[in-house]
Amino acid sequence: MNFRIRRLIFWSFIIAFFLLSPFIIFYTAGYRISEDGSLRIIKTGTLILSSTPRQASIILNGTDSGKVTPTIIKGLTPGRYEVTLTKKGYLPWKKRITVQENNATFVSDVRLFKDTAPVELLNKTNLSLWSKPRGTQILVIAKSNEAPHSFELSLLAKNPAAPIVPLASLDGDSLTPMDWSEDETRIIIQLDKEWVLLNLATHQTTTLSSSEILAGTFALHYSDNGLLYAATPKQIYLLEKQASKFVPRPVNQSASASTVTGHIDDFWIANSKLYEAVSLNEGSSLLRVSKLGSLNTASVALVDSGTYHYLDSDATTLLLTHNSDVLIYDISSLAPTLRTTIAGSMEAVIADTGAILYTRGFELQRYSAATNSHTLLVRTTTPLTSIGWLPGSQYALFSTNNNVYAIDTEGPELYTSWLLLHYDALQGYASTVDGSILYFAGQMPDGTSGLFERSL
Structure with missing residues (x-):
């Protein structure tokens, strides 16, 4: 190769280097040519x-x-x-x-959810599950098939050797669990027309007598500090423990309920406040809030007349249901303020993060109070039967006629859902507080009925 050719090759490399260097530098710095045909340099x-x-x-x-x-x-x-x-x-x-x-x-x-099959824990029919919202305990209720009926109450435990802990057996035609104590050591149960207290530590049941419960009592609830409150259509009263009996004492801040021309439809206790939904005889309704242990009381008129019932609450948000609507209230102050109304919804639940999951027809939606926005998560072809949040996460659970799904509720565009269970009949499901196990009561496609667990 003569000198002239070598010099030509040398200068060719030099020219190529200077021509390509900007592109190499831009590429290594993270720049590219746009792919939209505009030939723009983009980062x-x-x-x-x-x-x-x-x-x-x-x-x-x-x-x-x-x-x-x-x-x-x-x-x-x-x-x-x-x-x-x-x-x-x-x-x-x-x-x-x-x-x-x-x-x-x-x-x-x-x-990522495990791809596992459910494992049978208990082979029985007529089972149901009940847990405290955002709580750690899950109650199993097994009803006998023959009359007179009996109810076997048990707790689920994360112990492979003994996953079910028997608690008590109660006889009656109907049993409705009403409330948990804040520390989840006691449960209020309505058994036919009687009220029963169940101690989960001692497994002891206490049936309240007619001298302890006022006539017309329709609900009992525990306060945040473990006190027991009850309601008649006209009054809220405290069940004060004296020796081995409870003595009913009218609650002062609720005494005005006796003076209004109406009746109490529902009551509940949250964040050391007593809430009452009251229907007035003149056709309107109001929500009364009282701070327990003080005379501070506030009342706000509810949007429409009729009966209102409690759905869920956290430190700042209250959910009420009325006819076929869900009302969302801000309860950060004593006097609640209405944030929004979700028409056509009968079920809603608050997540640990403050987001609200609700159903509307065949749709599952999420409401954000921070942005006052509604987001469609999924539209199903069969009716939604129940919803709930996996504790402490952005993932929710929902069920249709024959399936239980998990769904990622964070967007912005595609909300992934996973089929967790396929069944023939559903009697209830609940997850552990850490979201690691899903329990399911019902009948599987192979005809097996009972209680099952699925690792998540």
């Missing part, structure tokens, strides 16, 4: 992913990225991506996300 985005459990494979727009969680994926062209996480033994997780220019998009704390 790429970053995707940061994590999951529980770890080591889930990451698929972007149907192509395996070769990476597993937790990881950081850089150099992504801005735009919409369908992210799928897969792991052996778990159901796949999928969501649409948008990667923005010169920004990091977080897909963090993704929960």
Whole structure:
């Protein structure tokens, strides 16, 4: 090769270097040419992913990225991506996300649900489950098939050797659990027309006598500090423990209930406050709030006349149901204020995060008080039968005629749902407080009836 050719090659490399260097620098700095035909130079985005459990494979727009969680994926062209996480033994997780220019998009704390079959714990029919909202205990109620009926009450325990702890046996035609004490050591039960207190530690039951309960009593509730309150249509009263008996004492701050021309439809206690839904004879309704232990009372007129009932509450939010509507109140102060009304809904529940899950026809929706916005999560082809939140998470549970699903309620575009159970008949379900186990009472497709557990 002569000198002239070598010099030509040398200068060719020099020219190529100077021509390509800006592109190499731009590329390594995260810049790309836009794919929309405008030939713009754009900055790429970053995707940061994590999951529980770890080591889930990451698929972007149907192509395996070769990476597993937790990881950081850089150099992504801005735009919409369908992210799928897969792991052996778990159901796949999928969501649409948008990667923005010169920004990091977080897909963090993704929960993967186990792909497992339910295990039978108890082979019985006529079972139901009951738990305190955001509580730790789950009560199992087994009703005998033959009259006169008896009810076997048990607690579920996370103990493989003894998953069911027997509590008591009660005889009667109907049994309705009414309330838990705040520390979940006692339960109020309505057995036919009697009121029964069940101590979960001693397994002892106490039936309240006619001298302890005023005539016309329709509800009993525990206060935050463990005191027992009851209601007649005209008055709220405290059941004060004296020796071995309860003595009914009128509650001063509720004495005005005797002076109004109407009756109490429902009452409940939350955040050391006593709430009463009152129907007035002149056709209107009001919500009265009293601070326990003081004479501070506030009353607000309810939107329409008729009967109102309590659904759920937390420190700042109260849910009431009226006809076929759910009313959401702000209770951060003594006098509640109406945030919004959800027409056509009869079921709603508050998450630990403050979000509200509710049904409307065949739709499952989420309401955010912070933004006063409603988000459609899923529309089903069969009626929704029950809903609930997995404790301390963005994941919710809902059931239809034959299935129980989990759903990721965080958006913005695709809300992934997972089929957890398929059944022939549902009598109730509940999850443990850590969300690791789902218990189900009902009949499976193979005809087996009883209590089942499914690891989540």
